[in-house]
Amino acid sequence: MPSLYSQIALNKRHSLLLVLLVLALVIGAVALYSYAVRGDFVLPIAAAVLAIPSSLIGYYGGDKIALASNRAHAVSESQTPELHTIVENLAITAGVPKPNLYLINSPALNAFATGRDPAHASIAVTTGLIERLDRSELEGVLAHELSHVRNYDIRFATLVAVFVGFIVILSDLFTRSMFWSGGRRRGASREDSQTGAIFAIIGVILLIVSPVVAKLIQLAISRQREFLADSSGVLLTRYPDGLASALEKISAGPALNTAGHATAHLFIANPFKARSFANLFATHPPVEERIRRLRNL
Numbered sequence: 001m002p003s004l005y006s007q008i009a010l011n012k013r014h015s016l017l018l019v020l021l022v023l024a025l026v027i028g029a030v031a032l033y034s035y036a037v038r039g040d041f042v043l044p045i046a047a048a049v050l051a052i053p054s055s056l057i058g059y060y061g062g063d064k065i066a067l068a069s070n071r072a073h074a075v076s077e078s079q080t081p082e083l084h085t086i087v088e089n090l091a092i093t094a095g096v097p098k099p100n101l102y103l104i105n106s107p108a109l110n111a112f113a114t115g116r117d118p119a120h121a122s123i124a125v126t127t128g129l130i131e132r133l134d135r136s137e138l139e140g141v142l143a144h145e146l147s148h149v150r151n152y153d154i155r156f157a158t159l160v161a162v163f164v165g166f167i168v169i170l171s172d173l174f175t176r177s178m179f180w181s182g183g184r185r186r187g188a189s190r191e192d193s194q195t196g197a198i199f200a201i202i203g204v205i206l207l208i209v210s211p212v213v214a215k216l217i218q219l220a221i222s223r224q225r226e227f228l229a230d231s232s233g234v235l236l237t238r239y240p241d242g243l244a245s246a247l248e249k250i251s252a253g254p255a256l257n258t259a260g261h262a263t264a265h266l267f268i269a270n271p272f273k274a275r276s277f278a279n280l281f282a283t284h285p286p287v288e289e290r291i292r293r294l295r296n297l
Helices: 004-038 042-069 081-094 127-132 135-150 153-181 190-237 240-252 277-281 287-295
Strands: 072-074 100-104 111-115 121-126
Touching: 042 111, 042 121, 081 100, 081 135, 081 190, 100 127, 111 135, 111 153, 121 127, 121 135, 127 135, 135 153, 135 190, 135 240, 153 190, 190 240, 190 287, 240 287
Parallel strands: 100 121
Antiparallel strands: 072 100, 111 121
C-alpha cells in the first residue's frame, strides 16, 4: 500500500492531467464548432485569449474572492489567542508558514482554507466552530485545513474553480455565436453545409457534456482529497477522535448562509444541510464514512 506522501504526489500529477483534459476537451469542442459553422478558428483563439487573464485572476486573487464572498474578516492574535496558538503549533509541526486567520460571523460550524500555496494561505473559521468545539476538536479541524495547505489542495481547488467557470463562459459564448451565425457557414455548398451541420451537432454535444465532465472531475477529486486531508490532519495531531468528534458536531449544526456553490467545495463539510437529489452532486464524501475511517485509524 502506498504511503500517504506518495498518494499526495500521485494526486498532484493526476490533478494536472485532469485539468489539462478538461481544457483540451473544451478548446477542441470550440474549434470543431468554429470550423464547422464559421469556417475559421477565431473562437478557439478568442477562448485561449480569454483563458489567460481569467486564470491569472483566479490564481492570484481567488483566495481574496473566496474570503470576501463568505464575509470573512481577518482576526489578530489578541482577538483570538487560542486560535492563533493552535494554528502556529500545527504549522510548525507541518513545516509550513503560519497561514493568515479569518473569522466568519455565523452560528454554523465550518471552516475552509484558501490560497495559491503555503506561503500565501489563509484559513477561515466560523464563530460557531470556536464556540462549540473543545480544544482537541478544534485542533482536528485546523489540522485538516492545514493539511489542505501543505498538500497544495487549495491551489488545485482554485484552478479547478477557474476552469469550471471558464467552461461555463465558453458554453455561453458558443450559444450566442450560434445564434448570431444562424448555424450555417456563409457561401458554403450544400454538401459542406451538411458536413458542417454534423460537426456543429458534435460540437454542441461536447460543449454540453464538457461542464458535466468538469463538475464530475471536481466532485471526484474533492471527495478524495477530503479523505486525504483527514488522514494528513491526524498525522499532525496524533488524535483521530478529535476530528471525528468535530465532524459529528459539524454535521449536526445549522447551514452556513454565507456559502455559495462556487466555494462550497472549500469547506471541511458540506455547508448546505438540505438532503435532496442535489446531494448526489455534493463536493464532500458522506460525513458518516469519514468518521468511520477516522475511528478505524
